[in-house]
Amino acid sequence: MIKQIICLVIFFAFASLAVASDAMAMHISEGILPFNWAVLWFAVAAPFVAFGLFRLQKRASVDLSFKPLVGLMAAAVFIISCMPIPVPTAGTCSHPCGTGMAAILLGPSISVLVAAAALLIQALFLAHGGLSTWGANILSMGVLGSFAGYFTFRLLRSAGMNITIAGFFAGLFADWATYAGTAAMLASGIKGDTPFMPLFWKILISFIPTQLPLGILEGGMTAGVIVLLYKKRPDLLVKMCVLRPEEIRT
DSSP states (O other): OHHHHHHHHHHHHHHHHTTOOSOOOOSSOTTOSOHHHHHHHHHHHHHHHHHHHHHHHHHHHHOTTHHHHHHHHHHHHHHHTTOOEEEGGGTEEEOOOOHHHHHHHHOHHHHHHHHHHHHHHHHHHTOSSOSTTHHHHIIIIIIIHHHHHHHHHHHHHHTTOOHHHHHHHHHHHHHHHHHHHHHHHHHHHHOTTSOHHHHHHHHHHHHHHHHHHHHHHHHHHHHHHHHHHHHHOHHHHHHTTSSOGGGSOO
16 A cells, blocks of 8 residues: 555656756755845744644654654655756746645644655755755745645535545645745845835746646645545545544445
8 A cells, every 4th residue: 555655656756857857956945045034934934843743742652653654754745845847037946845745644733844854854965945944945835835735625625525626626725835935935035125026926927837737736646645545545544534434435
């Protein structure tokens, strides 16, 4: 079962490479944000990471199999978010994120922790993002992506949508929320004396040619993983509180 999930994730990750050009620095690159803005985003992101650690320890204390699942999701998020498509006008890259999928399965708080770990490894060993911008990248990809995906999934499920549709839109909006946040952080940090909103819209629009199809791809990937689990291991979805026991078909 785990092998099938990994194969599905890798398939969608490599599918994104089919439209990628030569790689350049991705996420919000080192040194782009002024010191005061970098510190601000660290301060905003830190409580979410701390709460993620708390939730991880609490759930792992009652379920010994939980940490291996978190490790699997961390590996998946790392692979998925390592597929850069340059956006020259924005000073960063588009890429799928994987946080919508992680948030549905693990909860948004632990998904933030997973994203933080993936971003740190990428900054240290792949020069993607940076240490000074780690807080900003956690906030955009980890916090905004995870909570947007999680609440989209829950809202659609409460409205009676099936898990395929809910999973698709969760992945889609998690991806797009990440890039709306990235555009806002870039515009805040580099605007100087110019108005914020015109620069924000300029950066956000520059993401559309790459992020529109990538968001759809990520929606399909997220729905695919959830549906695969539903067909093969629905008990895991019940265990992770994605489904109620009565929702499992006989």
